[in-house]
Amino acid sequence: xxxxxxxxxxxxxxxxxxxxxxxxxxxxxxxxxxxxxxxxxxxxxxxxxxxxxxxxxxxxxxxxxxxxxxxxxxxxxxxxxxxxxxxxxxxxxxxxxxxxxxxxxxxxxxxxxxxxxxxxxxxxxxxxxxxxxxxxxxxxxxxxxxxxxxxxxxxxxxxxxxxxxxxxxxxxxxxxxxxxxxxxxxxxxxxxxxxxxxxxxxxxxxxxxxxxxxxxxxxxxxxxxxxxxxxxx
Numbered sequence: 001x002x003x004x005x006x007x008x009x010x011x012x013x014x015x016x017x018x019x020x021x022x023x024x025x026x027x028x029x030x031x032x033x034x035x036x037x038x039x040x041x042x043x044x045x046x047x048x049x050x051x052x053x054x055x056x057x058x059x060x061x062x063x064x065x066x067x068x069x070x071x072x073x074x075x076x077x078x079x080x081x082x083x084x085x086x087x088x089x090x091x092x093x094x095x096x097x098x099x100x101x102x103x104x105x106x107x108x109x110x111x112x113x114x115x116x117x118x119x120x121x122x123x124x125x126x127x128x129x130x131x132x133x134x135x136x137x138x139x140x141x142x143x144x145x146x147x148x149x150x151x152x153x154x155x156x157x158x159x160x161x162x163x164x165x166x167x168x169x170x171x172x173x174x175x176x177x178x179x180x181x182x183x184x185x186x187x188x189x190x191x192x193x194x195x196x197x198x199x200x201x202x203x204x205x206x207x208x209x210x211x212x213x214x215x216x217x218x219x220x221x222x223x224x225x226x227x228x229x230x231x232x233x
Contacts, residue, residue: 085195
């Protein structure tokens with residue numbers, strides 16, 4: 001899977017090019033390659049027998065026993081992904097840094113209660129972050145504000161006509177459209193395309209089945225493709 005905004009633009013381009021939901025669902029599944037290998041700060045590898053996945057699992061087990069160095073290595077691995085999710089929900093770098101720090105503080109306090117049954121550690125941290133963001137908006141009645149100069153552009157040249165469909169859509173328009181989605185669809189899009197979580201990890205974070213996440217993703221991508229300005233197509 002491509003990372004960040006490029007992945008989201010590619011998904012929207014597919015939605016614009018493919019009329020039927022079933023073919024689009026298949027296309028999105030193909031784009032979500034099982035061979036995806038995250039870069040530093042990304043989610044854990046999907047193959048539970050992968051050496052990196054085994055290393056992360058061992059670190060979690062050590063951290064549960066009170067090993068501070070192990071938790072520090074988990075922080076190094078997951079912090080970028082958690083920050084991305086929080087930042088694109090709150091629109092403020094300082095607030096995102098504060099909430100990300102609080103996510104790991106709470107994670108450290110609660111790590112002994114973490115278990116692997118149907119869970120992924122990165123998804124568990126994302127759930128904590130999601131709850132903190134929700135609490136913030138409830139307490140402050142804040143609204144998502146997109147500050148154009150702080151949004152990383154990350155523009156690349158489109159490799160195909162399908163990708164070119166949405167190549168000119170600004171980040172501001174994308175995030176305004178994402179913020180207008182129903183809550184679960186919005187968080188699904190952020191986890192899948194901005195944070196880079198897999199279907200399984202997103203399902204764990206949202207407490208839904210993988211089938212439900214696929215449907216959420218499909219509906220969200222369809223909705224976003226309809227809300228972008230026509231002149232950007």
